[in-house]
Amino acid sequence: MSEPATHDARAAQRLAWARAALHQPDAGLERASTDAGFRSYWRTVGTVPSRIVMDSPPGQEDVRPWLRIRDVLEAGGVRVPQVLARDVDTGFLLLEDLGGPTVAQVIDAGNADAHMAAAIAQLVRLQSIPLPADAPAFGEALLQRDAGLFEDWFVRRHLGIELDCGDSERLELAQRRLMDNALAQPRVPTHRDYMPRNLMPVDGGPAVLDFQDLVLGPVAYDPVSLLRDAFLSWPEPRVDGWLRDYHARAVAAGVPVPALDLFLRDADWCGVQRHLKILGIFARLHHRDGKPRYLADAPRFLAYLDAVVPKYRALDPLRELLDRTIKPAFAKVAA
Structure with a gap:
């Protein structure tokens, strides 16, 4: 047929x-x-x-x-x-029928605190659920696949460059440290795309959508997905306040978050890992799937990396790679 x-x-x-x-x-x-x-x-x-x-x-x-x-x-x-x-x-x-607009379509600077409070409460509830014994885990194989997306699709395909030995070593070392951090965190149910476009503002909500890839994963992954979203940016002081609010709610609910300073570091590192992955995914959507609009958000990710990576000496290899190679090549492609 x-x-x-x-x-x-x-x-x-x-x-x-x-x-x-x-x-x-x-x-x-x-x-x-x-x-x-x-x-x-x-x-x-x-x-x-x-x-x-x-x-x-x-x-x-x-x-x-x-x-x-x-x-x-x-x-x-x-x-x-x-x-x-x-x-x-x-x-x-x-x-x-949950209606039309998602949280991403109705949230703004004036109502963001209320929407984020509701989303954080729902997330803490989600992270408190015992998963079936055979639930998949956010493990080494998944992290390796995510890491490959950045180099294969953003660096090679979109920027059109092959990393030299020094840059390859820098990227490999940074990715290894990011993966080790993710694997060392306490594990909870992890949506993996817990962000405003997958939340619906309804009574008893927000209602959660697109949850079929849920795994047992790092406790900081979903909070940073929500608060450092792929499609929305907020002033860093607001994000820091929301992360602290999440941490307090998680502690009260018995979610196994580490001490606040360690959690904030883990959130930063999960955000770096996630934004590198999404740069690769958006480049793949553009070059393989003919969906170019996503790459318009690439500068948002690079700005986030600029703001976070220099805070951590252990991520110096990634900072050097970004400054030496990635940002100059991106500037040429974007020109």
């Missing part, structure tokens, strides 16, 4: 399933969001209230990991989308 025919057949199957699940033979569907891999989301038309159909085509997106993590989070008191009907074999779910 040709690709258009397959697409049409899936659309017809999706609509028929939605109408049956809703018990409304005249219901329609319209696209609710894009840029979600093979998974797609559709809002019902002609129903009150509206619902969302998640379509995870079998063989392309297995819906079971999403469902499993969703159920674990809900049992732990985390606000997640409610599942109203499910057909795992065909890859269809009927979900509540």
